[in-house]
Amino acid sequence: MVLRVLRGVAGLLLWAQASMAGAVLNIEIIGAGEHQIPIAIVPFGGDDKLAQAINEVVTGDLQRSGLFRLVDPTGKSPHEPAEVSYPDWQVRGAEALAIGTVAAQPNGRLEARFRLLDAVKQTELTGQAVSAGENQIRAIGHRIADLIYEKLTGDKGVFSTRIVYVNRVGKNFRLIVADSDGYNEQTVLAQSEPIMSPSWSPDGSHLAYVSFETMHAVVYVQSLYTNQRMVLADFRGSNSAPAWSPDGKQLALVLTRDGSSQIYLSRPDGSGMRRITFSGAIDTEPNFSPDGQYLLFTSDRGGSAQIYRMPVEGGAAERLTFGEGTNFSPRHSPDGKSFVFAHLDNGKFYVAVQDFQTGQMSLLTEGGWEKKPSFAPNGKLILFASEARSRGILATVSSDGRVKQHMFTQSGDAREPVWGPYP
């Protein structure tokens, strides 16, 4: 799959980044893409004056995608095309080469100028200046990695996106937003009662989530800019599973105010609340299709938890999963052609995908404690909660199942991750 489609644009795709300086977490990569593009990332001129080397950030990002093989640039350090001796790089097996410089501007911002070169054809593939605030070296690295990724794979990069997850240490819970590689953590909410089910607004400006701070499940909506928040739903029993529509004009959520867990729609301010499922069973985890017309959800109306689909405006629900085991937490792929979900069979959770057209389900992981999968906005990677060494961790798997990575956060358990939208 994927591979050097130059000048492709659009598309979806990949994600995060590493680099060990000041590492908050430890990332392990398992497996590799079928075809890896050999690329050398030369340390940027001026890099030594920064707190962190940009090329480390770029290298970490590309490596974690599983789609690149990093060629060691040691001993050569061109920063301008005129300084590049192509035979040096051909000998090392590099097909692409990234070079550049970085410097602080008079206004204090950092500006990196980088070029991506085709080492075989000896041509420039792209060149761009990327700037950011002085503390945002990593953001510059992610942006450059996105540009390289898009140019060489034809799919849009997701290194500049963010993720949200819940960190649990003992009885303390924190809602955390971080860069897609887990760095740059920001605490949105910290408390000693559980937090679950964070959900991104489509523009990435707000989170809806469930908090138990008043001793029962209540849905809140919080701005990531002002930190201001409001109660979206606080009816008797449990209020949960918020999900935004693609246009951001409504949310689907689950209430038990009229009996069992049923799905409702409301405006983002909590007004216009109306019920749309009437099963008497547990109907939960609604997720809008990219065109806003359908909802996927989990229901045990047939006797066990399975995935169903129904029109947002109401109407008959269609069961989508059959066979052994139970299924939970469905989410559409960005192109709307498939959905990812957690499959429980014989005591193990797997990340699974199913194609809408063929109804074919495939497992992307070997099974374990793998829950709550969500697609990166380019559809090429899936983020989920896993477990390793007795800790809850974040993990990703490429949508073809080939490349996996485990991200160990600083302490405690990482739970309920969701990949955010493009910035």
Place this chain on the structure above:
Amino acid sequence: MKKLIISIVLVNLLAACASEPKKEAAAPAPAPKAEAPKAAPAPAPKAEVDPLNDPNSILAKRSTYYPFDVSVVQEADKPVVQAHAKYLSEHANRKVRLEGNCDERGSNEYNLGLGQRRADGVNKMLVLGGAKADQLESVSYGEEKPMASGHDEASWSQNRRTDLNYTK
């Protein structure tokens, strides 16, 4: 919607002071001697012991347990729920929170729904047994507050539970 606690104060003051509801199910009743120094209202009208505080009473049991993915009250737990129903019907000032919990097999959201259904099941049985709806509140913690954290039946069986938590 929070239930406003309209606790009418005409309740038996003495019962109130003699028996603060205990949070912990198995907590032994406070040692009687500890009560002694308290300036008891003149001649204590018959040491009326609140059965809720009697460790030997069936009311000392404050949890119901379930098989996997099941939310109906099991036969073994029915006498416990019925005893609490009777107690609540005789003590209108008492309130209890029914807190449903689940093991971790299922999504967190599905388990929130399942825990709510477990709590609601106990709630219905209490009402049938004479408790008033305004004495009861059903909530769910799903799999968020496990009592035991292992990935095994020994832990899971403890986590599939509804707790009756007296709040007043």
